[in-house]
Each structure stands twice: as structure tokens, then as C-alpha cells.
Amino acid sequence: MEIDYRTQMESAIDKVTGEIIDAEQLWLIENVDKERYICRGCGAKAVPASYQPENVVRPYFRSTHNADCDVSGEAKLAARGRLEKLGSKLTGFPAPYPSKLVLVDDRVVVDDGPGGEHPLPPRTRGGPRVDGGGTTDVQRKRSAGTIRPICRTFINYPYDRYLDLSVPGVETKTYAQVFKKLKWDELLSYPDQRIFYAAMRWSPPLRTDDYFEVSLDGGGREGKKLIQPYRIRIAWTAWSKSKRTYVCNELEVARKDAIAEAEKKTNKKAYLFFLGQQDHGDLTLFHVTDHRLICCLFDEVIWPKF
Ligand SMILES: [Zn+2]
Numbered sequence: 625m626e627i628d629y630r631t632q633m634e635s636a637i638d639k640v641t642g643e644i645i646d647a648e649q650l651w652l653i654e655n656v657d658k659e660r661y662i663c664r665g666c667g668a669k670a671v672p673a674s675y676q677p678e679n680v681v682r683p684y685f686r687s688t689h690n691a692d693c694d695v696s697g698e699a700k701l702a703a704r705g706r707l708e709k710l711g712s713k714l715t716g717f718p719a720p721y722p723s724k725l726v727l728v729d730d731r732v733v734v735d736d737g738p739g740g741e742h743p744l745p746p747r748t749r750g751g752p753r754v755d756g757g758g759t760t761d762v763q764r765k766r767s768a769g770t771i772r773p774i775c776r777t778f779i780n781y782p783y784d785r786y787l788d789l790s791v792p793g794v795e796t797k798t799y800a801q802v803f804k805k806l807k808w809d810e811l812l813s814y815p816d817q818r819i820f821y822a823a824m825r826w827s828p829p830l831r832t833d834d835y836f837e838v839s840l841d842g843g844g845r846e847g848k849k850l851i852q853p854y855r856i857r858i859a860w861t862a863w864s865k866s867k868r869t870y871v872c873n874e875l876e877v878a879r880k881d882a883i884a885e886a887e888k889k890t891n892k893k894a895y896l897f898f899l900g901q902q903d904h905g906d907l908t909l910f911h912v913t914d915h916r917l918i919c920c921l922f923d924e925v926i927w928p929k930f
Contacts, residue, residue: 633695635773636661636685644722646772649682650675652915663687664720664766665695677869682877694719702780706926709783717787721777722768724793737806759896760859761772770916771819775897778803778819782926791899793817803897805925806854810909811844814868820900820910822854823893824920826883829875835859836868838896843908856898858912867915878920891924 635646646826659669663685668774689696701719704710711717743882765788768774768904773791776797781787785800794817796802812890814820818845822840830837836858844852860868885892899917903909912918 626688626835631683631686631688631696632665633670633698634776635686636687636743637662637664637667641728641769642767643722643726644766644773645769646776647672647675647685648874649770649772649870650683651677651873652803654866655825661685661690663693663695664764665698666690666693668693670813677873678830694794704783705781707783710781711787720764720766721787722773723765723788724767725771725774725788725789726767726769727792728769749873754880756867759909770892770919771897771899772921774822775919775921777820777923779895779921779923783929784907792817806840806842808842809845809856811852813907814902819897821895821897821925824875824882825850825853826878826879828879829872834861836871840896841893843899852908854910855908856896856900856910856912856918858915858918863915871915871918875920878922880895881922885922892922893924894920894922894927896920905916 628887633647634699637643638916639662644664645661656672656675658667658671661672662668663670666689667688668687670687673686674681694701698719701710720821729747749869751851765924774791778785784848787799788797789802790797790801792926794802802819804814804820806820806822808822822842825839840854840856841850843850843854858871860871861869864879881890882894897919898910898912900910900912903911
């Protein structure tokens, strides 16, 4: 579905935690609180829509923005962001963006529903911008509770990857440095933690009681033939049914989109992004245990030639 960005948004701010959340994260929340979300730009109420896992249309937020809201122009911004640099260190970036991954207690993600006692106090910093000009880059920085909004920003703004990004366990500090594509034609050791990514293969994921495993289009090749693909194993023994459904859904939707898109010969693919540990004995295998550290986006990844 093409989203009408004047009223519909892929992400919003969770009023309770102050975090940017991506609409597809709504799949994971058992009792979605419709009062809890606001526009990232203007603070207007953002109403969750189409978030039942069985809906054909993907989840989104609907909002009636205030007049000067910059998020309502986000589709335009993202379209422009794929062609040129939008901000600078000096002037800042023209929209709020996630600059930090903050992993907090699971209860933040699995909401306790309307009227429930929330375990975390609201954050005062990083709230939505309601004033006009004069906003600095610092005030546009937001934290994210999963890698998903971060990956979306990485894809949408390829010329602005100088933007700050802080991820636990990762030593590098900008979008360009934190993300690393797994080698397409070579099996390598990756000792330094990064947000790794590669296109998913079309074969269906492997599911067992203990884990879920996805093969990627990269790894050891003989000529063009992939003989040792990188694999991501997601240990899910301890996960609830809704968490499993969420992750499976997300990957399946993207995998099917990619298969359907192939005929059109575009550069869009189902990219899997993850923060995980490479297996000590098997370079093809990466281990992921936390659902917040994996996401799949069907899109094109542009690396500008400067
Ligand atoms: Zn708005």
C-alpha cells in the first residue's frame, strides 16, 4: 500500500516512553492504546490503524497535523533524501530522527493497555517539537527502542549518513559507520559489532521450536552460485506467541514483496537488518536473541558515490 503521508505515517512517538515507534511494532502490542501516540513533528494525536496481524494493509498511524508540521511533508522529504543531502552538522537535519538505540525493559514494548500502571516515568527530554524555527539538531534527536526506525532512517536518507547514531555494543558513531553490509561473495569474520544487513533469500525461513532461521543473499560462492549463505538464527524459545507472530509476519511480508517485485527489475529487495553475534565455529551463522534487534524492510539501499 502507498501511504498518504499528509495524514498517514509509518512512525510516531510513544508519549509514555518518548521513543519513536514504527507502525509495524504495533503488531507486537497485545492491547494497542489508541491514546498513546503522537506525531513526531507537531505532537498532534496519531491514531494507530490496521494493526491487527491478519490485516492485509500494513499498520500505520493517522494524524491531523498542525499547520507547520514537518513530518506531514515526510514523504517529500524522504523522496528528496534519496537524491540529495538534506542537512548538515551546522544546520542540523530538517526532521526528527533516531540518534540512539535504547533497550529498556520489555514492558515498554508490550503495553499493559489503557489505564494500566506503566512501569516507566514519562521522559521529559526528546518530546515533540511544537515551536517554530530555531530548533537545533540536538533537539531533533530521538531515541528508538528497536532498530527498526533507525534502519528506516538509514534507507530514507542515504546522503545524510553523517548523522549521529549510538548503538549499545557498537563502537562507531554515525549512520554510515554503524551499518555494514555482509559481503555478497565472501565468507568473512566480523569481530566488530555493527548493524549488519543483506537481502533475504527467497527460500522460506526454517522454523523449529527453538529458533527461526533466515538465509541471506551473501556468503561463500563458487562462481555466482551461493554455496555457503550467511544465516541468521533467532533463538525464540522464551518468546511469547505474539512476538513470534510479529517477527514472522514482518519477514514474510517483506519476502513476498521482494518475490513479487523481482519481475519489475527494480533495486528493491527485502533487506534483513540485525545486531547479532557471529558463531565462533561457523562463520555462516549469526545469533540473534532479541526481537528488537532484527527487522526487515522492503526497499532499495542507496550508497551515494561522493
Ligand atoms: Zn505532525
